[in-house]
Amino acid sequence: MHPFKWGLKKSPWVFHLGASACNNCDIEILDTLAPKFDVERFGIVLVGSPRHADVLVVSGIVNRQCLERVKRVYDAIPKPKLVVAIGVCACTANMFRDSYNFTMPVDQIIPVDIYVPGCPPKPEAIIAGVVKALEKIK
């Protein structure tokens, strides 16, 4: 395996983008990052700047205000990058699909690598999702 790829696999830094989520998924994401699950074992660290990130974690339905921001944050992340859509809203927009300010699901705006459905998904499911995303690195 290429050393850079190995590095990416062993140290995925996460940037969390809440795209007008109801905060339920965000709470679960923060739970995942808390000491109980200790994702630093796998080198996962939450970073504040998209320039430092490798994995973009998106939650929520994307409304008109957020649409442009989601695109910009995705462009701000240096390649190679992965996108994980957390929660059924980010995956399919579920019950908000007929809402007046809903635009489109995340995967029609930016390429999504892994979907973690659930309302909200458990921290275990989120970790499993990130691990599956990392398995895509060849």
Next chain:
Amino acid sequence: MILGAIKLLILFLIFPGFIFAALVGLFTSWVDRKISARVQYRQGPPWYQPFADILKLFGKEIFIPEGGASFIFLAAPWLGLSAVTLVATMLWQFNVHPAGSFIGDLIVVLYLFTVPSLALMLGGSASRNPLAAIGASREMKLILAYELPFLLAIFTLVAKSGSILIGSVVAFQQSHGMLALSLSGMLALLVSILVMQAKLGFVPFDIPEAEQELMAGPLLEYSGLPLAVFKLTKALLFYTLPLFLITLYLGGFNPYSWVGILGLVIKYVLLLVIIILIKNTNPRIRTDQALRFFWGPVTILAAAGFIFALIGW
């Protein structure tokens, strides 16, 4: 001539210089993360974690912010890294050959230690990002705060040993015992440990990088290789600053015997434990509190140490 140049390059790039210091520094930053994790009842990352971080950053895309000063933006990290590498090489060489030091090398080392902070300020200002600019200005204030007590602590040692050569400070300690055992030396060491915490940018003095408010401070716009160089600079500082304190206050080390090497490791681990415990038991303070802290109690302590050294205690 050419042989001499090659030897200098090897010194600078391989053994006491870049590669050795980077390996030790990265390993130390793993120790820091592991101990912090254990303090929080976590397992913590595996030993290769800092190496994986750096390797990954080497392979990432490099962004240059639009409208920023691109040359300074890309040059700043290398400036800081080369300065710290030079310090690491010089300190090791002066411990191995105390006679090899030159007049005023203590002052050179002091100036070289401010270069990484300068690089951070330059990079932050060149990146044309308001948050990075705030981080750079906070770094400036922090430097203003800690340089005064740090210089006083160094003066203490100059007054005590009567010389501004690092080599003769080491030689003085070999004949008179380590400086930290005297009252003035102890005060100076205490002040220097606090200053070291600020120079490393660790909690409670991580004001410029302030994760929660400024996201990453001056490093905000950096990605890929330049970011890796900044991380390496920090790792090198993590090795070089304790080595500097060991050289000046704790008697240096004797590289020719196993006892000497063991002593160096013990002193290094002792300083690390102090740094990491301060880091894990304190919240971040505000900029004005940092200024008040360094110009108030710390400067008074350092000045008292200096006066004690003049008296001869």
